[in-house]
Amino acid sequence: MVTSHLRPPPARDATARPLTRLEWLRYGPFLAQLVVTRRCNLHCAYCSEFDTVSDPVPFDVLTRRLEKLRSLRTWAVCLTGGEPTLHPDIVPLVATMRRLGFRRRSMITNGYRLTRTLIGKLNQAGLTDLQVSIDGVAPNDVTVKVLAHLRPKLELLAQHARFKVVMSGVIGSAPAEEALEVVDFAKRAGFVPRILLVHDDRGRLRLSPEELAAYAEVKRRIGRRAAEAHDYRDRLIARGKAPFKCRSGARYLYIDEFGQVHWCSQMRGAFGKDLLAYTLADLKEQFHARKGCNVSCTVGCARTASAFDEWRRQ
Numbered sequence: 001m002v003t004s005h006l007r008p009p010p011a012r013d014a015t016a017r018p019l020t021r022l023e024w025l026r027y028g029p030f031l032a033q034l035v036v037t038r039r040c041n042l043h044c045a046y047c048s049e050f051d052t053v054s055d056p057v058p059f060d061v062l063t064r065r066l067e068k069l070r071s072l073r074t075w076a077v078c079l080t081g082g083e084p085t086l087h088p089d090i091v092p093l094v095a096t097m098r099r100l101g102f103r104r105r106s107m108i109t110n111g112y113r114l115t116r117t118l119i120g121k122l123n124q125a126g127l128t129d130l131q132v133s134i135d136g137v138a139p140n141d142v143t144v145k146v147l148a149h150l151r152p153k154l155e156l157l158a159q160h161a162r163f164k165v166v167m168s169g170v171i172g173s174a175p176a177e178e179a180l181e182v183v184d185f186a187k188r189a190g191f192v193p194r195i196l197l198v199h200d201d202r203g204r205l206r207l208s209p210e211e212l213a214a215y216a217e218v219k220r221r222i223g224r225r226a227a228e229a230h231d232y233r234d235r236l237i238a239r240g241k242a243p244f245k246c247r248s249g250a251r252y253l254y255i256d257e258f259g260q261v262h263w264c265s266q267m268r269g270a271f272g273k274d275l276l277a278y279t280l281a282d283l284k285e286q287f288h289a290r291k292g293c294n295v296s297c298t299v300g301c302a303r304t305a306s307a308f309d310e311w312r313r314q
Helices: 021-027 059-071 090-100 116-125 147-160 178-189 209-222 232-239 280-288 292-296 300-309
Strands: 031-035 076-080 104-109 129-134 164-171 192-197 252-255 260-262
Touching: 021 280, 031 059, 031 300, 059 090, 059 252, 076 090, 090 104, 090 116, 116 147, 129 147, 147 164, 147 178, 164 178, 164 209, 178 192, 178 209, 192 209, 209 232, 252 300
Parallel strands: 031 076, 031 252, 076 104, 104 129, 129 164, 164 192
Antiparallel strands: 252 260
16 A cells, blocks of 8 residues: 555646547546545544545645646546545535536535535535445444444434535445445435445455345345446356456546556556646546456446447547
């Protein structure tokens, strides 16, 4: 895992001309996930995307990165971490995304720092989507991100959020049947229910027979929305592989706290280039690049953003 206190020297801002609409349609980003801080207030045992020492990325640095993403015509930006609500300027960052004109302005949070005041400020700033994943019902040795602790925060969201809330049940971090209660809670609260499967630090899937049975039942309760990116999870479960034409580095950008574009959070060592130096040529190169990790990939963002272009050669 990259540690945030070992910062490389800043790259020169090499912002090129904005992409044309046609260039974006052919190669441009549908979704960018932008790390605003690597620090997290929790220590979930399965997570490899946090530390406990990093300072937040400065607001002006993040603003330049958002401006660059806008010049690439990025359609949706998701603020992530670590825990993004630890960033002191999280509300101004959301407002900056609205000012720059991103169509979707979202954030991933563990929910612990949500208050009625913060939810109101996020409403006013223009947040369109919030994603929260709940690992189970009761705390265990792996996680405390559970209904027993977060129910009051989730009820605040149900009462006061004017943005869409996607609430994911998780299989692989708690007794499998607890995911059923999480998904049922999401439906009762008016949230968009979703299911996540815990993968290892290389994005690979490891599930027991009990977890697979719970997954099948959760999927039945969610309905058609559970079949994401050509139902890749079912293919992974049935065949152990689900190859696809990964367009990460083009359709999907993961930008770490240093401003480096990677294929995804799990493959930070495979490819990296400074966002401010990113050009149309980089989008084309990564769009067509074959990623050897694609066969067993469980990174839903990469698969969903790539699904539109499955028909194109790579």
